[in-house]
Amino acid sequence: xxxxxxxxxxxxxxxxxxxxxxxxxxxxxxxxxxxxxxxxxxxxxxxxxxxxxxxxxxxxxxxxxxxxxxxxxxxxxxxxxxxxxxxxxxxxxxxxxxxxxxxxxxxxxxx
Amino acid sequence: xxxxxxxxxxxxxxxxxxxxxxxxxxxxxxxxxxxxxxxxxxxxxxxxxxxxxxxxxxxxxxxxxxxxxxxxxxxxxxxxxxxxxxxxxxxxxxxxxxxxxxxxxxxxxxxxxxxxxxxxxxxxxxxxxxxxxxxxxxxxxxxxxxxxxxxxxxxxxxxxxxxxxxxxxxxxxxxxxxxxxxxxxxxxxxxxxxxxxxxxxxxxxxxxxxxxxxxxxxxxxxxxxxxxxxxxxxxxxxxxxxxxxxxxxxx
Numbered sequence: 062x063x064x065x066x067x068x069x070x071x072x073x074x075x076x077x078x079x080x081x082x083x084x085x086x087x088x089x090x091x092x093x094x095x096x097x098x099x100x101x102x103x104x105x106x107x108x109x110x111x112x113x114x115x116x117x118x119x120x121x122x123x124x125x126x127x128x129x130x131x132x133x134x135x136x137x138x139x140x141x142x143x144x145x146x147x148x149x150x151x152x153x154x155x156x157x158x159x160x161x162x163x164x165x166x167x168x169x170x171x172x
Numbered sequence: 173x174x175x176x177x178x179x180x181x182x183x184x185x186x187x188x189x190x191x192x193x194x195x196x197x198x199x200x201x202x203x204x205x206x207x208x209x210x211x212x213x214x215x216x217x218x219x220x221x222x223x224x225x226x227x228x229x230x231x232x233x234x235x236x237x238x239x240x241x242x243x244x245x246x247x248x249x250x251x252x253x254x255x256x257x258x259x260x261x262x263x264x265x266x267x268x269x270x271x272x273x274x275x276x277x278x279x280x281x282x283x284x285x286x287x288x289x290x291x292x293x294x295x296x297x298x299x300x301x302x303x304x305x306x307x308x309x310x311x312x313x314x315x316x317x318x319x320x321x322x323x324x325x326x327x328x329x330x331x332x333x334x335x336x337x338x339x340x341x342x343x344x345x346x347x348x349x350x351x352x353x354x355x356x357x358x359x360x361x362x363x364x365x366x367x368x369x370x371x372x373x374x375x376x377x378x379x380x381x382x383x384x385x386x387x388x389x390x391x392x393x394x395x396x397x398x399x400x401x402x403x404x405x406x407x408x409x410x411x412x413x414x415x416x417x418x419x420x421x422x423x
Contacts, residue, residue: 106262109226110269132366133302134309134337146270153377155344158312159263159280160270166344168337170370 083129084169088117090124090139094150098124098141105137112140132171136164227257230264236274243278246285255288256301259308287311294320295332306336313340319353326360334366335359338373345377346386355394368397 088103095101101117101124108114108128117126117139124139136155138146148154148163155166227247231240243264247257263284267277291307294317298304307320319339323332335356342352359369372393379389 104269106259106266109230109262110266112269131302133306133333134340153341153345159283160267160272160276162270166341168334168341168370168373170334170367172367 082171083131084171085127086130086167086169087125087127088137088139088149090117090149092119092122092124095124095139095141095147100142102126102140102143103128103137104140105135107131107135107137112143130167130169132169134166134168136166138162138164224257227261227264230261230268233268234264234274234277239274239278243281246278246281250285250288253289253292254299255285255292256299256304258301259288259305260285284308290317291320293317295324298324298332300331300333302333303331303336306333306340310336310340310343313343314349315339315343315353316349319349319357322357323360326357330366335369338369341373342376342386342390345380347376347390348387351387352390355390359394359397362398362401364397364401368400372397 090101092098101119102112103115103117103126104110104112107130115126115128117124136157138148140146146162149165152165152167155164157164227244231244234240234243243260247260250260251257260281263281264277267280272280287308288304290311291304292298295303295307310320311317315336320332320336323335323339327335339352339356342356343349356369359372364372375393375396376386376389379393380386384392
């Protein structure tokens, strides 16, 4: 069902994998935040900062990707068309004192 | 229906209205306090076995032989000192992905190795790569090594990965590190769960985004968690074995 912005997102009840203690996490970005994007991916310490590892898919005006993540604090960013890095506009940002690129933070905690 | 605006841990959602959210957060905090899943990190030896080939692959991406040699030496030394090498390899990959210069990658990896050593000393006897990496992040955010040591004394067995992550995030969000450290330690001392700490971090960030001063937000929310803990103690509220399910929203 579309929301006020025209986006259709399905809430997911994540199940914790007790073996790996990983927690499913969904990343989303309003397509209007990356109007020029033909490809979008999420990168972070959880996928070895591999720009090609976690492509996001565009559906109903929203880019999204889900992946299991270990518990703790993770730093991530979105990469537009393989080379433009942006922080998540709706997540807290972290100062990247190492490499000076925009980054965001998510804290993952099992229920 | 709700829009997930950002990276979202796919567990259970809370009502949007801030007043309602506060009360429900409390209930959820009580409910899942005892249901927190403890992480058992893999042994460093097993991890390093899997990262040795990964480190070689990562290093090959650096277009400078002397820097490759220097970083390989850093990783070897870290392993010899019992430190996890996976965070170092990840840092190399991060630098390559962000197209940093080789010297900058070497510098960042070296600094991380130093922070891991400090974290390892403070969090001993932990050998958890996740915990030590969280400690290193906290140190980078400005948290004192002594604070890590005190947190380990308060939680000698339970993993500090989440508390350290929340503390680092609070400091990065503008809460003075002395104040943030003091409040997190107080919460650990009083028996807060990792779920309560994670929820506190989320609430503080939301309060700051809404315009509240970081220190005031931290004070408000940490007192709220302490009140929950006190009520649990006074009234003998038993936490259920699983989190409460939220009724589906009407669409």
